[in-house]
Structure formats: structure tokens, C-alpha cells
Amino acid sequence: MLHSGKKSPVYLDMRVVPSWPDIFRRLAMLCTEMANVIGPDIVAGVATGGVPWATIVAYESRLPLVYVREAKKGHATRKLVEGFLREGSRILLVDDVATTGTSLLEAAKGLREVGGIVSKSLVVVDRGQGAKDRLKEQGIELLSVYTLSQLLDELARRDSLREKVEVVVKWLSMEDGEAGTS
Numbered sequence: 001m002l003h004s005g006k007k008s009p010v011y012l013d014m015r016v017v018p019s020w021p022d023i024f025r026r027l028a029m030l031c032t033e034m035a036n037v038i039g040p041d042i043v044a045g046v047a048t049g050g051v052p053w054a055t056i057v058a059y060e061s062r063l064p065l066v067y068v069r070e071a072k073k074g075h076a077t078r079k080l081v082e083g084f085l086r087e088g089s090r091i092l093l094v095d096d097v098a099t100t101g102t103s104l105l106e107a108a109k110g111l112r113e114v115g116g117i118v119s120k121s122l123v124v125v126d127r128g129q130g131a132k133d134r135l136k137e138q139g140i141e142l143l144s145v146y147t148l149s150q151l152l153d154e155l156a157r158r159d160s161l162r163e164k165v166e167v168v169v170k171w172l173s174m175e176d177g178e179a180g181t182s
Helices: 014-019 021-038 051-061 102-113 131-137 148-156 159-173
Strands: 042-046 065-068 090-098 117-126 141-147
Touching (some): 014 021, 021 051, 021 141, 051 065, 065 102, 090 102, 102 117, 102 131, 131 141, 141 148
Parallel strands (some): 042 065
């Protein structure tokens, strides 16, 4: 079961990527290159999956970093957005994976409530399951380093994984997302 509530035969656990520093750095540099083209004032990470990615993008781009909690802190400052955000700042919203876009939309709402301008978001992987369209409806462009389809295409080229990839591709193409998996 995904964070979005959807069932899926494939789960992308991007939280383990920093355990492989060379891979993490390569992916983070691709994110950073995309961020530098966009030219934001601030980089914002979606807690918790987007925070490591946003941190390295902000650091490498020499930009301020903020992050958006899932819910307001229950003590002390009771903030939803942590870090200094100047009103009117152009923010690049960063997360690890996008499925339906709900986490990104909630984070964008929080950033906008404190005066941030959110028109671009960046994820390492877009699963291609509605996030791009939902974000676009709210005036936010979703950019990704990879799509799930691209990753599956690459895995399908490896004979040992072809059969498993075919199951996932079949599931993704089905209307209701149910292919006998839980």
C-alpha cells in the first residue's frame, strides 16, 4: 500500500538511496542541475522523503532550505513550515516520489499560506499516476528526474527481471489498478 492509499505491485523506497552514497550523489546532482535551470529563491522539502533530496539540492545550489511537516508541530512554535521563508520567495518544492500529488499539494498549500510562491515541484520519480495533472490544476509544474515508466523500461531490458516488469506494466495499464495484488 502506497502513502496515497493506492495498491501497487511496485514500491519505490527512495529512503534507502542515501545508504549508497555514489548513487545518491548522482541522482542528487541530476536534481540539482534541474533546480539550477529553474532558479528558485528557496528549496523546500516535503517531510520526510523529500528532505534529504531538498537538503542536498539547496546545499549544492547555495540556496536556503525550508521543509514542510506533515502536520503543525504540537509544541513550541507550532509551525508547519520550518526555516526562514521571506514572503514572495519563489520556491522549488522537492519530494522523492509522486503518485497522486497529495503530499506535494498539501506542502504547497502550507508554503503558500506563509507567503511563498510555489509554481514548480521536483521529484526523483514520478509514478505517472495523476500527480502531474493534479498539480497543474493548482498552477504547479511537476518535473521529475525519472518516470516509473522509464525505470520499468530499463529494468525490462534485463532478462532476469522482464517477467516481473511485465506484471507491473499490466497492473499500471488497468483501469482500476487491481491485478490480483494486495
